[in-house]
Amino acid sequence: MKEKKSDKCEFCGGNLVYATDPKNHRNLTCMFCEESFTTNIYCEKGHYICDNCHSKNPIEIIERICEETNIKDPFKLADLIMKHHKFKVYGPEHHVLTPAVILTALKNNDIKKVNGDDITPFDIKEGIRRASKIPGGWCGFYDSCGAGMGFGIAVSIMTGATPSTNTQRSLANEMTSKSLAKIADNLEHCCKRSVKLAICETLDFLKEKFNIEMNYEHNKCNFSEINDKCEKGKCPFF
Numbered sequence: 001m002k003e004k005k006s007d008k009c010e011f012c013g014g015n016l017v018y019a020t021d022p023k024n025h026r027n028l029t030c031m032f033c034e035e036s037f038t039t040n041i042y043c044e045k046g047h048y049i050c051d052n053c054h055s056k057n058p059i060e061i062i063e064r065i066c067e068e069t070n071i072k073d074p075f076k077l078a079d080l081i082m083k084h085h086k087f088k089v090y091g092p093e094h095h096v097l098t099p100a101v102i103l104t105a106l107k108n109n110d111i112k113k114v115n116g117d118d119i120t121p122f123d124i125k126e127g128i129r130r131a132s133k134i135p136g137g138w139c140g141f142y143d144s145c146g147a148g149m150g151f152g153i154a155v156s157i158m159t160g161a162t163p164s165t166n167t168q169r170s171l172a173n174e175m176t177s178k179s180l181a182k183i184a185d186n187l188e189h190c191c192k193r194s195v196k197l198a199i200c201e202t203l204d205f206l207k208e209k210f211n212i213e214m215n216y217e218h219n220k221c222n223f224s225e226i227n228d229k230c231e232k233g234k235c236p237f238f
Contacts, residue, residue, distance in 0.1 A: 007090050007229075009043035010054065017044055018137065041137050051135050057086045058093035059132060066104040066124050074105040074199050075218045082192060082223065089227050092136040094191040098150030099127030101195075102202055103157060109214050114159045114168075123157050130156075139194075144176075145183045147194040151202045152176030175205050187231045192223045196237050 007016040011031050019025055019040040028048035029036050035050060042048045061084050071077045078101045081087060107119040130153050134146035155161070155175040161168035179198040187193070196218060206212040221237040224230045232238050 011047040095134040095146030099154040102154040148179030
């Protein structure tokens, strides 16, 4: 089977290869940290950037903006972060963005956790820490979009879920399943669309399960011009 080429190498701008045949997986050295990895995602010219280095600057951006902002609208906050010049069109930083955006919006709206405690900067950093473990390409190779999973992480933190808390664990999994069902739209993958779709589902979920409402607007997408694979009119945010 011919390997699919799509997206762009952050090092040279060349096409990325998503290798589905094990014989085409490669042992490559990250262009930045110089650590060696076995990978099935690499530049057609042989360049490779590991998930940690790919996400490092964007994660710092997420942490800094979420720590400093008073924005209460999760769509507005997500757009602000994604517009940053160091935040890429695609990548695992979107997995990290999603719990940070929802938890920050809840905090800035003075909404408490289920147990009555405040949502704290530590909780936001914990969401970032958990989501940063979801590798790039998870949507296609492991069948779960990391951006959708990030909202389940946010619900997990908000409810105090652990592997042994039946109701809380179930709510977190339900949130993830709703996000993934919406993201499975048979369109070209787009991290920006996945983030926005999952925010919609999360807001509905918070209202349904916890009677939590936040004021928000989701305006026309700001990223179509920089995404040469944009589905345009097929996308609900175009």
